[in-house]
Amino acid sequence: MSKNININVHHVTRVEGHGNIVVNAKNGKIEKVQWQVPEAPRFFEAMVRGRSYEDIQLIVSRICGICSITHSFAATKAVEAAMGITVSQQADAIRRLLHYSEQLQSHVLHIGYLAAPDFFAAPSVVPLVAKAPDAVKTIIRAHRAANAWSELIGGRTTHPVTIKPGGFTKIPTEKEFRQLQETLKETLKDLGTIAGVVLSVAGNIPKFQRDTEYVSLKQTNPSAYTFYHGDIVSNDSKGKTTPVKDWHKVTNEYVVAQSTAKWAKWHRDAYAVGALARFNNNAELLTDGAKRVAKMFSLEKLCCNPFMNTVAQLAEAVHVVETSIQMIDELLTKGLKTENVKTTPKAGKGAGCVEAPRGILFHEYEFDKKGNCVAADICIPTNQNHANIQKDFEKFVPEIIDQGEDAVRLKMEMLVRSYDPCISCSTHMLNVQFVK
Amino acid sequence: MQIVNLEEEILDLLGGADVVEWREAMSEQSHDYDIAIIEGSVTMAEDEERLWMIRGRAKILVALGACATIGGINKLKNNFNLDEVKKCVYGKNASMPHLETSLTRAIDEVVKVDYKIHGCPIEKKEFTYVIRCLLMGKKPEIPQWPVCVECKAKGNPCLWDYEQVCLGPIIRAGCDARCPSSGFRCFGCRGYVDAPNVTAAKDVIEKYGLKVEDLKSKMVLFGSKQRPTDE
Numbered sequence: 186m187s188k189n190i191n192i193n194v195h196h197v198t199r200v201e202g203h204g205n206i207v208v209n210a211k212n213g214k215i216e217k218v219q220w221q222v223p224e225a226p227r228f229f230e231a232m233v234r235g236r237s238y239e240d241i242q243l244i245v246s247r248i249c250g251i252c253s254i255t256h257s258f259a260a261t262k263a264v265e266a267a268m269g270i271t272v273s274q275q276a277d278a279i280r281r282l283l284h285y286s287e288q289l290q291s292h293v294l295h296i297g298y299l300a301a302p303d304f305f306a307a308p309s310v311v312p313l314v315a316k317a318p319d320a321v322k323t324i325i326r327a328h329r330a331a332n333a334w335s336e337l338i339g340g341r342t343t344h345p346v347t348i349k350p351g352g353f354t355k356i357p358t359e360k361e362f363r364q365l366q367e368t369l370k371e372t373l374k375d376l377g378t379i380a381g382v383v384l385s386v387a388g389n390i391p392k393f394q395r396d397t398e399y400v401s402l403k404q405t406n407p408s409a410y411t412f413y414h415g416d417i418v419s420n421d422s423k424g425k426t427t428p429v430k431d432w433h434k435v436t437n438e439y440v441v442a443q444s445t446a447k448w449a450k451w452h453r454d455a456y457a458v459g460a461l462a463r464f465n466n467n468a469e470l471l472t473d474g475a476k477r478v479a480k481m482f483s484l485e486k487l488c489c490n491p492f493m494n495t496v497a498q499l500a501e502a503v504h505v506v507e508t509s510i511q512m513i514d515e516l517l518t519k520g521l522k523t524e525n526v527k528t529t530p531k532a533g534k535g536a537g538c539v540e541a542p543r544g545i546l547f548h549e550y551e552f553d554k555k556g557n558c559v560a561a562d563i564c565i566p567t568n569q570n571h572a573n574i575q576k577d578f579e580k581f582v583p584e585i586i587d588q589g590e591d592a593v594r595l596k597m598e599m600l601v602r603s604y605d606p607c608i609s610c611s612t613h614m615l616n617v618q619f620v621k
Numbered sequence: 622m623q624i625v626n627l628e629e630e631i632l633d634l635l636g637g638a639d640v641v642e643w644r645e646a647m648s649e650q651s652h653d654y655d656i657a658i659i660e661g662s663v664t665m666a667e668d669e670e671r672l673w674m675i676r677g678r679a680k681i682l683v684a685l686g687a688c689a690t691i692g693g694i695n696k697l698k699n700n701f702n703l704d705e706v707k708k709c710v711y712g713k714n715a716s717m718p719h720l721e722t723s724l725t726r727a728i729d730e731v732v733k734v735d736y737k738i739h740g741c742p743i744e745k746k747e748f749t750y751v752i753r754c755l756l757m758g759k760k761p762e763i764p765q766w767p768v769c770v771e772c773k774a775k776g777n778p779c780l781w782d783y784e785q786v787c788l789g790p791i792i793r794a795g796c797d798a799r800c801p802s803s804g805f806r807c808f809g810c811r812g813y814v815d816a817p818n819v820t821a822a823k824d825v826i827e828k829y830g831l832k833v834e835d836l837k838s839k840m841v842l843f844g845s846k847q848r849p850t851d852e
Contacts, residue, residue, distance in 0.1 A: 227664075228722070231709040232697035240842060243808055247694040247741060311640065340803030343742040344810075347803050354804035 190586065192594045204606065206578075206597050210586060218578045220571065220601070230561040238264045238350060238530055238556040245548065245563070246344045251294065253344045254287040254335060255541040258413070259548040259563075264350045266430070266535030267552055270528050276352035278516055281413050283338040283345065284539065285505035288412060289372070290331035290342075291542035292460070292498040295605045296383065297324030300495045303599045304386035320382045327375045327502075330368050337361055351526035359521055366513045373474070373506050380478050380499055387482060390496075391596060395580045396489045397573055398453045399462035400435065402540050410463070410470035410504060412540040418466050420487060421452035429538040432547045436564050448572035449564070455572035458544025459604060460497035461488065475504035491577055492603045498542070530556020541566050543605045567606045574604060654679040656755055662688040662695045663726040676732040681755060684728040685748070687741035687843055691812040694741070695725040696845040724846075736761060741810035741843070744796055764794040767814050768807050772798035780806050781829055786839045790825060791817035791849070809843040819849045 190210040207219035233244050242260040246253040258280065265272065272280070298310045301324075307313050314321050332342040337357050339345030347353045357365070403426055404415030416426035417435050427435055436449045450456060464471075468479065468486045478500040479485070484493055534551040544566025551560040577600055585593055657679035663669055676682055687693030698706055703722060707715035728734050738751050747763075754761040768789040772779075780787040780801055787806035789798070793814045800807050826836050837850060844850040 227695060228698050228706050228710050231701060231706040232694070234701075234709070236697075236842075237838065240808070240839070243842060244694055244697070250742065340805065341742065341799055346800045346805040349805075 190590045190593060192590060192597070204601060206594070206601065208578075208582060208593065208597070210582075213586065215582055215586065218575075218582050220575045220578055230563055233550070233558050233561045236558050238268065238550075238552055238558065239528075241550060241558060242348060243344075243346075248563070248565070250343055251291050252287060252541040252543065252546075254283060254339060254348075255539055255546055256548070257345055257348050258284060258539045259537045259546050260550070261348055261350055262537030262539065263535045263548045263550050264537070264552075266537060267533040267550055268350070268528070268531050268535070268556070269533070270351045272352055273524055275516070275519070275522060276356075276524065276526075278512060279338060279353060279356055280348070282509055282512060282516075283335065283348075284413050285509050286331055286334035286338065288505045288540075288542050289502050290328060290335060291605075292502045293324060293328045293331060293379075295542070295602075296379065296495055296498055296502075297321075297328065299605070300599075300602055301383070301386075303595070303602065304383070304389045306389075317382070320379070323375050323378045323382075327372050327379065330372045330375075333368070334365060337365060349526065349528075351528045352524055353526070356521065359517055362513050362517055362521075366510055369506050369510050369513075373503065373510070376478075376499070376503050376506065380481060380503075383496070383499060384481055387496075390490075390492045391599070392490065393492060393577075393581050393584065393600075394489050395491070395577055397576065398451060398456035399465040400451060400456045400458050400569070401463040401466045401545055402538065403466055408470060410467045410472075410508075412463075412505075417538070417545070419451060419456065419462075420465055429547075430536050432536055432538060432549070432564070436547065436569065438564070449569040450572065455576045456569065457491065457573040457604075458566045458569045459494055460501050460542070461491065461494040462544060463540060464488070464497040464500065471500060472504050472507040474507050475500040478503050491573075491600060494603045494605065498605070530554070534560075543567060544569060567604070570604050570606065574601060574606075652678060656681045656683060656752070658683045658685050659728055660685045660689050662692050663728065663731050664695065664722050664724075666721075666723075669731055672728065672731050681735045682728075682732065683736045683738060683751065683755075684734045685738045686743050687739065687810050687812070689728045690734075690737040690739050691843065691847060692725050692727040692730075692845070693810070693843050696843075696847070697841065698722075699724050699846045700841065737763070739763070739793060739811040740796060747795055765815055766794050767817075768792045768794050768796065768798050768801070768811075770794055771796070772801045772807075775802055777801050780804075781825065784829075786831065786835055788839060791819070791822055806839070808839060813844065813847065813849065817849055819852060 189212070190208060192206060192208040205221040207217060207221060208215070209217040229245055229248055233241055236244060241264055242257040245260045246257040248256050264270070302309050302313060305313060305316065307316065310321065335345070336342045338347065340347045340355070347355050398419050398421045400417065400419045402411045402415040403418035404411035416428050417432065418426045435451050437451060438449055448455065464484070465487050471479070479496070482496045484496050484500065530552065532552055532554040534549070536547060536549040538545065538547050540546070546566055547564040549562040550558055553559050578597065581600060582593065582597070585596055657675050659672070659675065659682065663672060684690045688695055703724070707722065711717070736751060736755070738748055751761040771794045772789055775798055777798065785806040787801060788809045789801060789807040791813055792807050792809045793811040796811060822836065823833065826833060840850040
């Protein structure tokens with residue numbers, strides 16, 4: 186086996202956005218391990234200035250085509266916090282239902298289209314169509330169901346148009362909710378099939394471990410496995426939660442010596458966000474079906490194998506579908522009410538936080554008395570993961586360096602993909618240089 | 622992402638075409654294209670070089686989605702001084718070479734574009750229609766009329782009567798009036814019709830007791846630095 190390795194993956198494929206991997210080793214000694222992000226900055230925080238509080242979610246939902254609903258909610262919650270706008274219980278429940286649809290859509294996309302080809306040693310999902318047609322069709326069906334669900338409540342599959350400060354412009358009918366519920370029961374079966382397929386290739390999930398901090402939302406009173414409500418928590422915060430308005434105390438964006446990258450750290454030098462973080466902080470609150478999926482893969486709380494993020498997503502997919510089936514019953518038992526929401530702008534500043542499929546997301550805005558935005562600050566999950574990915578690289582590469590260049594390259598790409606990064610969301614990326 | 626969202630239909634399209642490169646979903650790569658589909662707008666020198674390269678290798682070039690067809694939301698940036706924009710987001714690090722940015726441009730402001738698939742997001746049906754036409758060597762027909770036509774046909778109440786500044790009268794149809802049908806004003810993601818009736822738009826504003834600025838504040842969302850936003 187050659188002792189010299191030179192890996193330069195320009196634009197890792199099957200991730201949203203652009204990321205590069207650089208590894209140099211000479212005589213078995215690693216000289217350089219880099220995770221770089223050359224994505225063009227888009228300056229959303231500057232662009233929203235001057236725009237009305239009613240238009241903010243329209244603009245920032247365009248940060249990402251995968252988690253547009255999440256960005257819309259983070260922005261809308263921030264607007265509501267800034268102006269003291271309240272939301273009815275019904276609208277709150279329907280929002281969570283809409284948010285769940287995006288978790289399912291994104292998780293199925295990642296498990297099925299982006300991560301699975303690695304487990305089957307295929308370059309993409311396209312050759313899998315011939316190799317495992319039934320599995321691919323099941324994945325497509327679950328993904329379509331999730332998109333139809335988003336479209337029903339959000340008005341479109343991507344970039345929802347029914348969300349507005351204070352509530353919704355339009356909600357589905359009782360009949361539509363019942364149909365959705367029937368579809369979700371079928372989706373639950375499909376997820377069972379998908380879990381079986383993933384389990385059959387689970388032996389290809391690398392057995393890498395690195396202890397780190399996991400940051401997510403936590404909801405108490407009533408306690409729930411949360412994506413939408415709650416405060417910020419980590420496995421290092423000793424049960425103490427931090428209110429969303431203090432989110433800067435959590436992200437602590439910083440610049441590393443010899444580097445100009447803004448990274449995030451809280452109690453340690455890096456932290457991870459995403460499905461595995463949520464699982465590690467809240468696993469006991471999952472539905473029974475989701476717990477069964479975790480058990481199938483021996484996924485337990487405080488798992489520190491980043492590759493298991495994909496399995497945590499699978500458990501969450503089951504969780505959101507099971508929870509939604511039940512929520513629709515509760516919603517319809519109470520009876521749907523038409524709500525005409527009217528809001529009046531006022532000056533203020535507010536933060537909004539929700540869990541994107543790929544991790545915790547923060548938005549913050551300040552408005553003048555006419556309701557026009559004067560300042561914005563957004564911190565997206567992928568940026569919070571970059572330092573953690575780098576730390577993983579530094580531990581992982583020496584462990585696998587003897588396997589040769591191709592294996593190292595593939596496993597590093599798999600590691601990046603396991604975080605389900607959404608690099609085009611990265612509003613705060615600076616040039617990353619890791620010189621050892 | 623809307624292409625992945627085609628679900629089963631993508632398998633049919635894959636049957637008619639040989640997808641040789643798709644960075645977001647495939648690891649395979651190629652050097653020649655019968656049809657190249659480009660999404661996103663142009664803001665960096667590197668983008669421009671890649672675009673010239675792709676144009677050189679492609680027989681047909683299709684701009685996909687609002688960023689590519691009109692610049693879209695990304696053009697909001699062009700309303701500000703670029704140095705100030707960088708300072709606003711990156712503070713004291715704003716002068717880093719990596720953050721170099723230029724005015725956002727749509728694809729046809731850099732290279733020749735053969736066809737445009739409008740919208741943010743695109744309409745999946747329109748995408749498959751255009752691709753099918755191109756695979757069969759036909760010229761796709763894209764609506765030249767405004768969103769109001771589709772909205773009226775659906776029997777929706779006019780959102781102007783509900784105090785919403787809706788851009789339906791001047792924006793290109795083809796979306797089946799999705800947003801107004803959900804009770805939300807059209808904000809122009811498909812871009813202006815070829816000859817927007819600006820005079821009529823001004824009449825509508827007057828009728829509802831609003832100012833031109835009220836309309837313009839909505840037109841800038843997807844229509845910054847385009848006619849007739851600046852007129």
